[in-house]
Every structure is written in structure tokens, then in C-alpha cells.
Amino acid sequence: MRSTDWHGFDESDVRVRPGKGSRPRSKRRPDHSDAARAMVVAVDRGRWTCAVDGDPRHTVTAMRAKELGRTPIVVGDQVRVVGDTSGRPGTLARIVRVDERSSLLRRTADDTDPYERVVVANAEQLLIVTALADPAPRTGFIDRCLVACLTGGLRPVLCLTKADLADPGPVLERFAELDLPVVVTRHDADITELDEILTGRVSAFVGHSGVGKSTLVNRLVPDADLRTGEVSAVGKGRHVSVTAVALPLPHGGWIIDTPGVRSFGLAHVTPSDIVSAFPEFAEAAEECKPGCGHLGGGVSGDDPDCALDSVVTGGAATAGRLTSLRRLLLSRSGADPGEHE
């Protein structure tokens, strides 16, 4: 089944570098066997808010233990904390270890920061929020999110909002060959279906400004505004914008909102990472010349001898599947044609 392409990640496939904290400890280090497990729910310059045992009602503010050096610790990370873990005002715990990650999302480098950075760890799914109108859907953005999911080890879920304004048909058709889970919403209808997809799981949300992401978050997490204010003021009482924040769903699970994150870093993604999500093409790809980008001839033009076309002419895959695969390959290569559609 094609839908398994997106679900079949073995966690060991994800190229995730464990944090330094998960290295075997040297004898001289304290063993911290009494450390509590916690999930990072917000980050604010040198202070991490962590939900002890994943309980949203028991959060502590923590600093990073010196022995971790500059190990990145991001929202969604599973960590071990020691010290005062009561969570009482004015207390500060210490993160002594970061567990190995099961998935990751990196944001793109920007003008102020030349490095791609992990923004969310361990999310099981990425909810790609796109409006059907006002603003018009940006299919290139969806493609780039799909590639980020594929290489980061997340299950993509396409969420099409504002269905009261436009028919979802054309967007659905464009992604039909990928057999993605899709949920269509509108502000005047209930969100049971979305709720079911999210409850009990950790899901990152991404979307451009104006697509209705906040509207959804507020409906799913009734006190979301309040909580965002709370966590963005962690530690030092400063109100700064946060890169991501985890909000607890009323019946279990978390939404990780990523305000300001509009696209994901794909510079590290290789063509074979993408081809591997399309098993019917994997064997043919081995026959391509070294360095083949698998884009084929035609408009993109770079790889006229690509062997992937033979899979379609041989009848083992549809032309639509190859088109979808090549669209993802193209979306990786910097230019984002769909961004302006």
C-alpha cells in the first residue's frame, strides 16, 4: 500500500545524531539515576520549560547542565532533569541528559542565522496547514514540507482550511498519488476528525501567515493564548517570541506550534533520500549514472538518461507517481516554484 511509504519509517532509518548527553557516561560523571524524565515544551534563551513525566500540569524551568556543553535542546526533546523539580515559582532544575531523537524538523537558515537548526524533536506527525483560499494554496510549500517529513521521520498530514471559501478538489487531486492523510476544515464546522488524528500524539503544526493555524490551535487547545504567554515568559520573565511551543491537548497528546517557521531546511537532503520513499523506483535508480538527479529530460532537463522513466514505460508505476516524485526532487533544489503559485 502506498500510504505505508510515509508511515513505514523504522526509527533507525532517521539520521538523528543523539545528543551528547546520551553518550555512555564516563565513570567520573554522576550517574543521575534519580533524574526525572521530562519533555521540553518551550525554550527561551538559556531556559527550558519541561513537563515532568509529560504531565502538562507539572512543568519546571531548567537550565542546561555544564557537562552538556552546547548540546542543542529543542521543543519536543525528551530530557532528564535533576535538582529542584517541584516546579515552584523561583526554582530552577538542571537538564543532565537529552535522549536520542525519533524524528526531527530543521528550519531553514535565514539572514540572521546561516545554519539550519533543529526546531522540533520527536514529533510523530507534521500537520501542514494550508488554506484553500485567502491566501491561495501554495503547493510548492506542501512539497517542501513533505520532503522535510520524509527525511526527518514524521508522518505528514495535510490540513486544508477555509473549505467554506473554495473546493478542495484541485489540491486533493494534485497530491492524490501520494496517498497522504488529508483533513479538510472550516471554521463553521466541527473538528472531530482533526481531533481524532491529533489526540494522544505529538504533532507539529506549520503554515503560512493567515491560513487559519491560530484559529485551529485555539479551537483545539482552549487556553492556548494564555499558555503561549506563560511559556514565552519562562525563567527570566522576558516576553520574547519563541521558535516553537508545545501545547497540551485536552484528551492527551501535544500540538507543537511553530510560529514564524515557514519552511524547513532541506540542504542536507539527497535525491536518494527522496527516491527511497517511492519503493517502486528504488531498483531502477540504482541503474542511473552516478550523480543522476533523477529529474529526467523535459523542462527540468538535467537528467535525460534517468532510468526512472523506464519504470513507467514498463508499467510498474504510473506517470503520476513519477511526476510526484520529481516534484519533490525539484522542491529540494532551492527554488520553490510553488511558493508563488
Ligand SMILES: Nc1nc2c(ncn2[C@@H]2O[C@H](COP(=O)(O)OP(=O)(O)OP(=O)(O)O)[C@@H](O)[C@H]2O)c(=O)[nH]1
Ligand atoms: N472563511 C474562513 N476564514 C477563516 C477560517 N479559519 C480562519 N479564518 C480567518 O482567516 C484569518 C487568519 O486566521 P488565523 O487563524 O489568524 O491565521 P494564522 O494562520 O494563525 O495566521 P497568523 O496569525 O498570521 O500566523 C482570520 O481572519 C480568520 O478569522 C475558515 O475556516 N474560513
Ligand SMILES: [Zn+2]
Ligand atoms: Zn536517475
